[in-house]
Amino acid sequence: MSVPDSPTPADAGALREEARRLLAANDTGSFIKPSLGQYPHQWNWDTAFIAIGLRHLDRVRARDEVRTLLRGQWGDGMVPHILYPDGASDYFPTPEYWQGDGVEGAPPFPTSGLTQPPLLATAVRRLHDDAPDRDASLAFVEEVYAKLLAWHRWLHAARDPDATGLVAIVHPWESGTDNAPRFAPAMEAIVEPTPPPYVRADGAHVRLEERPLPRDYDRYMHLIGLFRSWRWSAEAIYDGSPFLVQDVLFNAITHRAESDLAALARDLGEPTEELDAWREASAAAFESRLWDGASGRYLDLDLRAGRWLTEDSFVTLAPLFGGIPTPERARELVARHLGDPERFAPGEAANGVRTRYLVPTHAKGSERFEPRRYWCGPVWMNVNWLLVQGLRAYGMDDRADAIVRDSLELVRRSGFVEYYDPRDGTPCGSRSFSWSAALTVDLLEVG
Numbered sequence: 105m106s107v108p109d110s111p112t113p114a115d116a117g118a119l120r121e122e123a124r125r126l127l128a129a130n131d132t133g134s135f136i137k138p139s140l141g142q143y144p145h146q147w148n149w150d151t152a153f154i155a156i157g158l159r160h161l162d163r164v165r166a167r168d169e170v171r172t173l174l175r176g177q178w179g180d181g182m183v184p185h186i187l188y189p190d191g192a193s194d195y196f197p198t199p200e201y202w203q204g205d206g207v208e209g210a211p212p213f214p215t216s217g218l219t220q221p222p223l224l225a226t227a228v229r230r231l232h233d234d235a236p237d238r239d240a241s242l243a244f245v246e247e248v249y250a251k252l253l254a255w256h257r258w259l260h261a262a263r264d265p266d267a268t269g270l271v272a273i274v275h276p277w278e279s280g281t282d283n284a285p286r287f288a289p290a291m292e293a294i295v296e297p298t299p300p301p302y303v304r305a306d307g308a309h310v311r312l313e314e315r316p317l318p319r320d321y322d323r324y325m326h327l328i329g330l331f332r333s334w335r336w337s338a339e340a341i342y343d344g345s346p347f348l349v350q351d352v353l354f355n356a357i358t359h360r361a362e363s364d365l366a367a368l369a370r371d372l373g374e375p376t377e378e379l380d381a382w383r384e385a386s387a388a389a390f391e392s393r394l395w396d397g398a399s400g401r402y403l404d405l406d407l408r409a410g411r412w413l414t415e416d417s418f419v420t421l422a423p424l425f426g427g428i429p430t431p432e433r434a435r436e437l438v439a440r441h442l443g444d445p446e447r448f449a450p451g452e453a454a455n456g457v458r459t460r461y462l463v464p465t466h467a468k469g470s471e472r473f474e475p476r477r478y479w480c481g482p483v484w485m486n487v488n489w490l491l492v493q494g495l496r497a498y499g500m501d502d503r504a505d506a507i508v509r510d511s512l513e514l515v516r517r518s519g520f521v522e523y524y525d526p527r528d529g530t531p532c533g534s535r536s537f538s539w540s541a542a543l544t545v546d547l548l549e550v551g
């Protein structure tokens with residue numbers, strides 16, 4: 105099939121219409137599900153990605169997505185990674201599995217006890233910046249600002265009690281990139297997991313060859329078992345979780361969100377000193393704790409083992425989204441990683457793996473690269489979108505245009521699915537995937 109380099113207006117119009125239909129089909133009436141089969145509840149960073157795209161189709165409804173997510177906020181400020189406002193489904197973990205009932209500050213409906221990358225403030229800023237209805241938009245920002253700030257206060261207090269400048273995640277699900285190979289050494293350190301009894305349900309909707317392995321699930325559930333036995337005490341979890349990682353992606357998104365919160369604060373006439381202090385501290389800590397000058401990469405820091413996680417993944421480029429590296433370093437990072445066929449650039453690696461599409465989420469030259477397994481290598485539309493934003497902010501428009509072109513080619517040939525094989529675009533994971541549709545609309549509208 106021949107695909108034009110940039111979409112014609114008719115082609116863009118058709119894609120936009122398909123995306124609109126998909127989002128309508130995934131709409132429960134109060135929130136948009138990540139997908140019809142596999143993910144029937146409300147997810148945290150999915151909501152932010154969905155709102156970013158939905159604002160071009162229905163801005164009022166996009167604001168409601170933000171509101172419904174914030175209804176799940178806990179009393180201490182934490183915004184959970186999954187909300188179950190409509191109760192159970194065939195998804196596992198079930199609402200009961202988390203044992204959040206009766207935990208102080210938990211909302212009136214079940215949620216998970218974990219969080220996810222805090223992209224919501226960035227979504228709110230995008231929603232506000234190009235809103236034609238300025239008064240309504242400012243009222244919306246006023247309504248949600250304190251809740252967003254409370255979440256970020258919780259992140260710093262609960263997940264950085266030693267004031268390193270970076271927040272830690274306590275479960276790979278909090279990174280949003282669950283079974284990413286970069287976490288393997290930290291997960292393997294849980295030598296004999298003792299998960300509470302569980303039965304996976306993901307195989308009912310997605311081929312298990314494309315999903316995390318049983319050994320990953322045992323460890324996911326082992327961690328949940330520990331945390332629920334500690335009644336979801338943030339202090340006990342930080343002190344005791346065998347998995348404790350300062351994740352590059354999570355912190356790049358946090359840093360970006362805090363810049364966006366500061367912009368919103370200025371529009372509201374609110375003070376920004378606290379936000380400025382967080383941003384300053386995290387920029388310095390990116391340099392002192394996450395930058396490995398020897399390999400020229402940003403690396404996740406495993407706080408339990410006291411060492412970097414050195415697998416070669418797309419996260420080394422995520423600080424561009426945060427606006428963290430200097431322009432020189434950003435250019436070097438991009439040339440060295442995005443431009444290298446051993447890692448993320450199209451072409452053939454020395455091990456014979458040939459990819460066609462930008463951006464594989466794990467380096468194809470790595471032994472742990474698996475082009476169709478969840479976060480082990482496939483192209484994800486949200487990662488492409490994050491990288492496009494970062495590249496544009498540094499003026500690397502040619503690189504950004506190449507990612508947009510590949511993203512649009514993928515959705516045209518394989519539909520709005522969860523992830524794509526970077527070798528040939530084969531659709532993988534869940535079908536009818538909301539953020540793939542929503543972010544396509546944003547790429548078409550904003551580029």
Ligand code: DGY
Binds near residue numbers: 185277282
């Ligand atoms: C899943 O069920 O795979 C989700 O990623 C958990 O958030």
